[in-house]
Amino acid sequence: MTIKGKACIAGAYEHPTRFAPDKSIAQIHAECALGALRDAGLSTRDVDGYFCAADAPGASTLSMAEYLNLKLSYLDGTDLGGCSAIAQVGHAAAAIAEGKCSVALITLGGKPRSRGQTIGTKPRPPDPDKPEATWDYPYRWNITGIYGNIAQRHMHEYGTTSEQMAWVKVAASQHAQHNPNALLRKQVTVQDVLDSPLIADPIHRLDCCVITDGGGAVVVVKPEIARSLRRPVVRVLGSGETLKTNHGGYIEPTVTGAVRSGAQAFAEAGVSAQDIRYASVYDNFTISVIMQLEDLGFCAKGQGGRFVADGNLIAGVGRLPINTDGGGLCNNHPSNRGGITKVIEAVRQLRGEAHPAVQVPDCHLALACGPGMILGDGHNHATLILERG
Helix, strand or coil: CCCCCCCEEEEEEECCCCCCCCCCHHHHHHHHHHHHHHHHCCCHHHCCEEECCCCCHHHCHHHHHHHCCCCCCEEECCCCHHHHHHHHHHHHHHHHHCCCCCEEEEEEEECCCCCCCCCCCCCCCCCCCCCCHHHHHHHCCCHHHHHHHHHHHHHHHHCCCHHHHHHHHHHHHHHHCCCCCCCCCCCCCHHHHHHCCEEECCEEHHHECCCECEEEEEEEECHHHHHHCCCCCEEEEEEEEEEECCHHHCCCCCCCCHHHHHHHHHHHHCCCHHHCCEEEECCCEHHHHHHHHHHHCCCCCCCHHHHHHHHCCCCCCCCCCECCCCHHHHHCCECCCCHHHHHHHHHHHHHCCCCCCCCCCCCCEEEEEEEEECCCCCEEEEEEEEEEC
């Protein structure tokens, strides 16, 4: 069953906080939910479908639905890590198309900054029941170290340079200066990135995403409901998701799951990468953006470094504006699941509600995508194609 045109995003809200030691995670989820519903012109009484991942308090979607006092006919707690919310938009559209719900609420919230989480330089306690735990975790790997190895491999195979990677951060900072809520609003140069401390060679500190508290929410509804509301209509055209396993240790370190999820989403939407006017690309590290752009077909494999160089990602300058809110590199990366912010900024662009300095002219087709979990250790990916109605 195709979901093309069978559901619309009617509400979107990004929590303004980036540091909230005085709020509970449940409170952040609830404030995001109410913000998105208010944006749509709806209330909790209208919601009959609820979607949330393991960032829910106690990792319990059911408990969060109870906290919000929702009366539901459909509940989805799928956890795919960082891309959970992106995939759940597709899940919500499918549930609506099948008549299982009419108004679906998706929320995300977290407090990693308040809790002192690092940028990925410390090993995280493993689940001892994970099948690979016995073999992998004694090496005490960390996320930044893995992406450092990936970046080195991309450099070895394709000649990618640290300067090219730095351009992704430069683009993010150019956009973040216009976002009053962004954690990092200072414009940076390529040299600034190269001069920042090495974290995991060749990844510098400024190649890494920010760590923030906060969250966001979106509301997905039946098309007839969307047309009855006083908000611009954003249609869901296509969705794709995948699990890219590590092949028993024989991973493809320079290939992300975008090569599969993107192909699925483009096929369902009936469009190609060349049709996209704006892209929200999950940016936990600069090298991650480069590889996803390649795997989505915006440039040939191995040409991502050259594609991002010289400002091609900067609104008003480049060929493909991305992450015009500043992205995870400068704006907001809550709860290790920043995918919902990618959907929210894509909605802003399609509605014409992005900051005037970064609004893409005639933005009628947008993409939001991102990975979940860790490349080489159970890597998910989801891609979403959205259209202005």
